[in-house]
Amino acid sequence: MASSNFIDYVKIHARSGAGGAGSIHFRREKYVDKGGPDGGDGGRGGHVILKGNTQLWTLLHLKYTKHVKADAGKAGEGGRRAGAQGKDIFLEVPLGTIAKDAETGKILAEITEEGQEIILLPGGRGGLGNDHFKTSTKQTPQYAQPGEPEQEMWVVLELKVLADVGLVGFPNAGKSTLLSVVSAARPEIADYPFTTLTPNLGVVAYRDYKSFVMADIPGIIEGASQGKGLGLRFLRHIERNSLLLFMIPADSEDLAAEYETLLNELRQYNPSLLDKQRLIAISKIDLIEAGQRDELIKQLPAEIPNILISAITQEGIEQLKDLIWTTLNKSLSVY
Template sequence: MFIDYAKIYVKAGKGGDGAVAFRREKYVPKGGPAGGNGGKGGDVIFVADSNLGTLLDFKYNRKYMAEDGQPGGNSLKDGRNGKDIIIKVPVGTIIKDEESGKVLCDLNENGKQYVAAKGGKGGKGNSNFATPTNQTPRYAEKGKPGEEKNIILELKLIADVGLVGFPNAGKSTLISTVSAARPKIADYPFTTLEPNLGIVRYKEYDSFTIADIPGIIEGAHEGKGLGLKFLRHIERTKILLIMVEAISEDYQRDFNILLNELNNYSKILAGKKKIFGISKADLLTHDQIEKVKSLTLNNHNEKIIVFSAVSGYGMDELLDTLWTELKD
């Protein structure tokens, strides 16, 4: 199950209390203060792990608490620090503060870490409070509480190319043809219900990643269909392949609808490099294909690539174009 959003509660450990103690040695009837310091509370640390691909674990476990520091002991012995709690998340996870909505960290690299909640400082033992006028203090410092907060986790896939199109535009067929990804494919809308990520082998030694999200419908940026939930997964892509199927009655209108949804969703998507493609060319005759190739989109000088993932027509040109744009 692919889960890309979760709310959790994290709490760092409390610092251990300082100790009130005195030296108790033979022939020393009035020993000085000997209370040790409390240990520091454990931190809550997030770590990006490339072996993970979903936030599914956080659906069942929503509370994460680090260990408290141990109190100080006699004979100036300090308490042990509390153990940190390490929370592994997929690469591409964004950590937000639920209350403010502020982005705290973007874990966009494998191994990158973020301390979401710091453990409390341990209290000082009474040995720290001795003065010339008070050589036997009978008080110590309490440990400080650890930080706690409600966290939002959002996963954004990291890919080179993002596929954008209406339901049934052939995105799933394309990604299953050019990579080892195996999304569900059927001849009805919204077959794809979650993002798919595939690695495309280009030529002999090169490769790039491609992301397929559920089909976009008009009004997706307002929450219609499944688009709003998954559009964030293509915000990290370097380029977008905008796909319209060959049997469309109006290519210009369909491209404009898709572009409008991207522009209204975020400035990030609006500013990305876009390649325009007509899919399912196997449904057209040779003359129809040549006619489509001669089309130009209003306000766009980009070339339209006509291709079919089923027959293989135009696939070399498509992959060459994607690779060239990625290299640029």
């Protein structure tokens, strides 16, 4: 099934490489019976590195990768020859990936740009060879540094979809239909709850070759913040959206109550989500009489911009794009 291809959570045991030991070596050549110390340094151990890749949109490629281990550095050699560095391990991840310590939950790294590289676990430093420890009073040091040990931990990689606009609404609010109309995305659409089981991204073309990214987040239900329905599995994707577009169908029994329920689920999950810019789209207006429209608008909070749309008849779609673009760029228009 296509839904199984979207993986946004993996747990991996990562281990960096140990540093190579410094060399204890003395120069030995013909006619040089007391050559000085010339032990080389050990090589650095390999890092475990996260790297952003815009060609990836899921963590599927890491689903069965349970252990990653970078190579250890090589030991130093005589003649002041340094040991080779251990090979680094690169974990390529989609933009929006967060790495956490699996035991403490501490955020270790966050990838948001193409080609961005963050060392997740540094390799151990190579030890210094005995050449570094010679002095005027100790000209034949019989010791060198060992390499630093490797580091290891269980790491959780968690993907949060990056988008300009996140669609928020109950199942069957028309989110997938809207995304299919305004972009080239083709999410599964059917008249039953939870048709959308994975976040879908679409690039919405705007005027003068401008565009913005819209994300269809699987439907929220009451109690989602406590794990009901699809619950916490997809609420985290909303955290990365710049603007939240609440979609409430025109045939809803109580628009105001539906909006408040959605708002409360976001509040329970993460109160900071309420600081994001919000818009309300009343969808499926083709299902109601024209005279009922004013009554619908009166049910909604006056301080939140709203618009009536129909993805079927295309009514209000261009105006919705204008409203989204204006809202996204509101902070820029001040200057």
